[in-house]
Amino acid sequence: MVGGVRAVARCDELGVAPYSDAPDMxxxxxxxxxxxxxxxxxxxxxxxxxxxxxxxxxxxLIGRYEGTADGPALLIxxxxxSVRDAGRYDGPLxxxxxxxxxxxxxxxxxxxxxxxxxxxxxxxxGSRFPAAMLTSRAVAGTLDPAxxxxxxxxxxxxxxxxxxxxLSTLTFAQAAHAPALAYLEAHIEQGPVLESEGLAVGxxxxxxxxxxxxxxxxxxxxxAGTTTMPLRRDALTAAAExxxxxxxxxxxxxxxxxxxxxxxxVHPGAPNVVPGRVDFTIDIRSGDPIRRDRAAEQIxxxxxxIAERRGTDFDIRRIHDLPASPCDxxxxxxxxAAIAAQGQPPRRLVSGAGHDAMVMAALCPxxxxxxxxxxxxxxxxxxxxxGADAEIALQVMIDFILRLGDHxxx
Ligand SMILES: [Zn+2]
Numbered sequence: 001m002v003g004g005v006r007a008v009a010r011c012d013e014l015g016v017a018p019y020s021d022a023p024d025m026x027x028x029x030x031x032x033x034x035x036x037x038x039x040x041x042x043x044x045x046x047x048x049x050x051x052x053x054x055x056x057x058x059x060x061l062i063g064r065y066e067g068t069a070d071g072p073a074l075l076i077x078x079x080x081x082s083v084r085d086a087g088r089y090d091g092p093l094x095x096x097x098x099x100x101x102x103x104x105x106x107x108x109x110x111x112x113x114x115x116x117x118x119x120x121x122x123x124x125x126g127s128r129f130p131a132a133m134l135t136s137r138a139v140a141g142t143l144d145p146a147x148x149x150x151x152x153x154x155x156x157x158x159x160x161x162x163x164x165x166x167l168s169t170l171t172f173a174q175a176a177h178a179p180a181l182a183y184l185e186a187h188i189e190q191g192p193v194l195e196s197e198g199l200a201v202g203x204x205x206x207x208x209x210x211x212x213x214x215x216x217x218x219x220x221x222x223x224a225g226t227t228t229m230p231l232r233r234d235a236l237t238a239a240a241e242x243x244x245x246x247x248x249x250x251x252x253x254x255x256x257x258x259x260x261x262x263x264x265x266v267h268p269g270a271p272n273v274v275p276g277r278v279d280f281t282i283d284i285r286s287g288d289p290i291r292r293d294r295a296a297e298q299i300x301x302x303x304x305x306i307a308e309r310r311g312t313d314f315d316i317r318r319i320h321d322l323p324a325s326p327c328d329x330x331x332x333x334x335x336x337a338a339i340a341a342q343g344q345p346p347r348r349l350v351s352g353a354g355h356d357a358m359v360m361a362a363l364c365p366x367x368x369x370x371x372x373x374x375x376x377x378x379x380x381x382x383x384x385x386x387g388a389d390a391e392i393a394l395q396v397m398i399d400f401i402l403r404l405g406d407h408x409x410x
Contacts, residue, residue, distance in 0.1 A: 003100035004391025008089070010045065010096045014038055015088035025085040025381065029128035031059060031161040038080055042095065042120055049099050050106030051118065058138035058175035059165050061120040065102045066111070072181040073115040074404060075364070076101065076397070079124030079356055087383020093371065094186040095120045097390065101397045112405040114181050121356050128152045136356040138175035140363040148172055180364040181408070182331060184400065185357045186393050187368065188385055192376030193349050200389040201396055202347040203335045204368035206327050207358040208256070208285040209292045212320035215303065217242070218313040221268060221276025236266050236275035238310040245302040246282060249295055256350045257286045257295055287350030289324045325358035328365030334407070335367050338399035342392055367400070369393055
């Protein structure tokens, strides 16, 4: 079996018991019995590929392949936790491809002028504790200790969940990694761009800047039978116009800009009452923070216009501002060259979703390779990756590692 096909087959193997905590779907949360079982299986595969394995203070599994020289390592990773009712490739594919890349080097007796470490991160999705990317933050050394004071839905603290692993929140931050040469992550695209252009892989330019707002529209509640139409100050019809205006601004932009109203609640919420108040959220993303901020300004202006025309009050609060996390330009060039060397047209694209790579950017230069996924579907059991695409991704990663070796040697 070629490495890319084996990487996909191993993701499939990890998609069922004992590697899932749920009998009828894939759900593997951080620090559960299924998580521990997956770590044991993956550690075995790492050892077969010529790596020495360890579990760090944040319960990440790390396999190390020594180089001809010591010094900062090339880190290759992704996450092995999942959302509830997950697909099999979001996360594990990047780990399996990292193992296959090392296995190929090991089989041909090649050592690079730097060590390689493959990291299977424990918590990226935040599907157990109300915090995400805790374990890559620990590795990157950017963890805020207050983030560790969390409990899962059953009231179990993170500290209690770490105990079976003989770990503790007190020592969690010791997972901070020594300075690293670079971080490479392969991940399914989770979007339709590569598929629509008939491409197997693409170079990620960075992770989109995100802004989130909470909007409150205040009208006047009234009797649905007696408040005549001209006298109404209906918060919901005003909010409806605002939602469509937000969509229009993002649609008219024709770039990677995306704006979403994902939550909306109507008060008091009775069939015979004109809505007096509506709360909704806005999520705005773009790879270009200036474009994102300009869109946010336009959206706020439109909301103010609509509120004024309809006689409603409004309040907008910024609740989340995540800066863009650009990938390293020199590493992007190396990745493009490695893609071209496989006879594939290089294609650069922004990631609208967050990944461990955006956290790891605080530690070292990062590169990300997207792999086509069918229909752009993810966080869904229908998630699918072709073995042939995984094989192309693997060859790109091996070529990237060798090019990085030449780069370091030079
Ligand atoms: Zn993921």
